Amino acid sequence: MARRRQNLAEALIEATSKFPWWAGVVLAIAAYLWLNGIAIGEVKVVAQPGRMGELISQNLFRTLASVGQYLLPFAFLVGAAMSAYGRYQRRALHEQVAASLDRGALNNMSWQQFEALVGEAFRRKGYAVTETGGGGADGGIDLVLKKEDETFLVQCKQWRALKVGVSTVRELYGVMAAQGATGGFVVTSGEFSDDARAFAVGRNIELLDDKALHALIRGVRVSGEAASAALASSPACPLCQSTMVKRTAKRGANSGNVFWGCPQYPACKGTRPA
Template sequence: MARRKQSPVEDLIEITGKLPWWVGVALALAAYVGLHGLAIREVTAVVQPGKMGDFVNQTVFRTLAGVGQYLLPAVFLVGAGLSAYGRYTRHTLHQTVAASPDHAALNDMSWKKFEALVGEAFRRKGYSVTQTGGDGPDGGVDLALKKGGELFLVQCKQWRAIRVGVRIVRELYGVMAARGAAGGFVVTSGVFTDEALAFAKGKNIELMDGKALHALISGVTAPPRFFRDPLSITTNGAPFCPECQSRMVKRKAKRGSRAGQAFWGCIRYPDCRGSRPI
């Protein structure tokens, strides 16, 4: 769906809403002081013939300043209010997810909230965050991060119960090269295919699945990632883990009622204990 064309006032509110709330308040104060000074300025009386145009221009300018001294600060204050509200909602959302016992809460939110949550998580890690996403959940690069003078790009994929494939990672890598980004992140509430993990290896792209994102938000260390050889990924015939969607390997039970029996176990064991019968 095409984006509705906005008025200049709406554009200004949107821009201000992306700034820290106190910047909007400062802009409102500066706009009022500046325009108020113009609004109370005396209009030079017409003394000489042929100067009527200057008189009219001064009058119109003073009238516009008189209106603008209230309108423009109001626009900035609305934007500041939206910024403050956005900060509050991001903070609340972050706290809610951090308090949840697992990453299932990531699937219970809209893609806009998911994008806001990811941005807040990176803000708390010292990045400055700019939202660049389109009008839908797949609007390309969603966040631009800056830290230490370097640019990092983020692709958010809030997909429920689905594996994010290598195509998404390739697309981000291409955009990173075009924009000269130092690194990138693909963040999903789900998991990544082995092909996506293998492609990202060595390319300064961090793939964050639902568990890793929840770990980041909760302030704990995410489990290590395991990368398989690309050829074995497509030829070994091993199933995907039902828990984290990594590849599985054949194991043999050492104890219990099934001691000595073979089964499929997750390659990420003991971080993941997913299993399948053979």
């Protein structure tokens, strides 16, 4: 089904809702001060032959500013409210799943809720998370993670009794190469085929099935429990017990080799052989 075309106000609200709530408030204040200054400003063009067009343009701009000084901040504030409410919903969903022993709960939520849950889990692991909104349950890259100067891409696959095949992992690897991402994650409420797991080896791609996702969620909720915090497919850092990520050496005698590195680098320099 084709997506309904948005008007300007709807587009502004949706865009603002993806920012932190306070960013929408700042934009609302800045927009009001700017437009209000225009609305109450004096017309600088004198009504005289040859300059009537400029006078009309300035008056029209002031009229638009008079209306826009209320409408534009309102749109930003609505987006800020949606952002704050969305943050509340993600936290509540995370706590609900973390407290539940039923892995089937992952299949009972919508794909939007599933992506929000995964994003919240990574956010609590110290990543800056951008929800790109792939456009559907299988709409490409769903989350972009940032930590330090590294970028990780996440593809979410949530469906009942889903087995993710190798084509999905190949697709993610291609996007990683095109965007220069350090690594990637494919997260599912189901499981992965043997071909998918084999393809991910050595390519800085982590495959998180329902068990690994529950370990991630329950681990980040209960601080200090390293065994629960570690992903099923990733070892713990020997120094700080953080869940390690695969990296590729870029210099030295081991250049090009894959190894497990601590996500807290450079604060922690723990490594393990891959």
